Amino acid sequence: MSIFEKYLSLWVALAMTAGIALGSLAPGVMEAIAALEVARVNLVVAALIWAMVYPMMIGVNPRSLRDVARQPKGLAITLVVNWLIKPFTMAALGVLFFEVIFAPFLEPQDAQQYIAGLILLGAAPCTAMVFVWSQLTRGDESYTLLQVSVNDLIMVVAFAPIVAFLLGVTDIEVPWSTLILSAVLFVALPLMAGLWTRNRLAEEARITAFLARIKPLSMLGLIATVVILFGLQGQVILDRPSVIAMIAVPILIQSYGIFFLAYGAAYALRVPHRIAAPCALIGTSNFFELAVAVAISLFGLHSGAALATVVGVLVEVPVMLTLVAFANRTRARFALTGADHQAS
Numbered sequence: 331m332s333i334f335e336k337y338l339s340l341w342v343a344l345a346m347t348a349g350i351a352l353g354s355l356a357p358g359v360m361e362a363i364a365a366l367e368v369a370r371v372n373l374v375v376a377a378l379i380w381a382m383v384y385p386m387m388i389g390v391n392p393r394s395l396r397d398v399a400r401q402p403k404g405l406a407i408t409l410v411v412n413w414l415i416k417p418f419t420m421a422a423l424g425v426l427f428f429e430v431i432f433a434p435f436l437e438p439q440d441a442q443q444y445i446a447g448l449i450l451l452g453a454a455p456c457t458a459m460v461f462v463w464s465q466l467t468r469g470d471e472s473y474t475l476l477q478v479s480v481n482d483l484i485m486v487v488a489f490a491p492i493v494a495f496l497l498g499v500t501d502i503e504v505p506w507s508t509l510i511l512s513a514v515l516f517v518a519l520p521l522m523a524g525l526w527t528r529n530r531l532a533e534e535a536r537i538t539a540f541l542a543r544i545k546p547l548s549m550l551g552l553i554a555t556v557v558i559l560f561g562l563q564g565q566v567i568l569d570r571p572s573v574i575a576m577i578a579v580p581i582l583i584q585s586y587g588i589f590f591l592a593y594g595a596a597y598a599l600r601v602p603h604r605i606a607a608p609c610a611l612i613g614t615s616n617f618f619e620l621a622v623a624v625a626i627s628l629f630g631l632h633s634g635a636a637l638a639t640v641v642g643v644l645v646e647v648p649v650m651l652t653l654v655a656f657a658n659r660t661r662a663r664f665a666l667t668g669a670d671h672q673a674s
Contacts, residue, residue, distance in 0.1 A: 352561040369508045475521065
């Protein structure tokens with residue numbers, strides 16, 4: 331592990347601070363970056379995420395894709411947690427905190443908006459950043475691709491009904507352009523580029539050497555993404571710190587709870603670590619572009635629901651880094667169960 335990777339949490343903390351400072355001192359720069367978007371997907375952030383995803387896609391071996399069916403447990407855990415548990419626990423936590431615990435400190439209408447934003451986050455499992463977290467935990471590239479692809483297909487048909495049920499809103503307009511563009515930018519194009527690169531390099535030794543050379547660029551892309559995300563929301567953080575903190579509490583509980591539920595299930599079912607770690611991380615992180623887009627379309631740009639989805643963006647990277655570190659520290663426990671010696 332390089333020094334950069336070893337102290338990644340420190341670099342991310344510095345990037346968060348730099349982003350908030352940049353958002354306050356140079357708002358014009360942030361506004362210019364924010365304006366570069368298509369279908370609610372920021373093109374600058376998309377390019378950086380693409381740079382992070384591309385290295386892992388080079389590791390996808392087409393010949394190994396046919397073998398993923400031999401290990402269905404990881405996919406089953408991902409789907410059960412993402413679609414039968416996560417949206418409902420997020421809604422329950424939102425009600426608990428904003429209708430009970432934090433109720434004395436908030437206006438009732440604001441509390442309902444924050445609950446709505448949390449529901450939107452809980453119903454939108456992550457797509458792009460999962461490849462980054464999987465790479466950091468030495469996840470199985472081919473299996474991670476399968477998990478993300480199946481999730482995306484389910485999201486097309488399940489997101490709107492789940493949100494409608496939990497919000498009690500039936501006229502939800504799903505931003506299909508955001509869904510489609512994200513799938514193309516963060517899955518299809520990097521995969522095509524990765525397979526093309528792998529084919530050009532041909533030999534496994536050359537592929538490994540090439541990945542070693544571009545890996546630092548992937549980490550730099552992560553740091554730059556954090557700077558921009560926190561820069562875009564820096565003023566919100568400074569203007570409403572107490573509200574940000576209240577919204578963050580149920581998100582933190584949900585994130586850690588969902589991870590340990592999925593990770594524990596994978597351990598109990600003897601799923602190999604290279605599959606178990608990504609399968610737990612997929613349910614923990616969120617498709618924030620989709621959640622933010624729907625919140626804005628349903629409740630408005632300056633609504634409490636939109637703010638709650640933005641807080642999800644801010645909380646995600648630090649939380650995911652702690653979970654990546656935990657997954658890496660516990661890799662040996664999976665080896666002791668013999669899980670990592672089973673066929674994947």
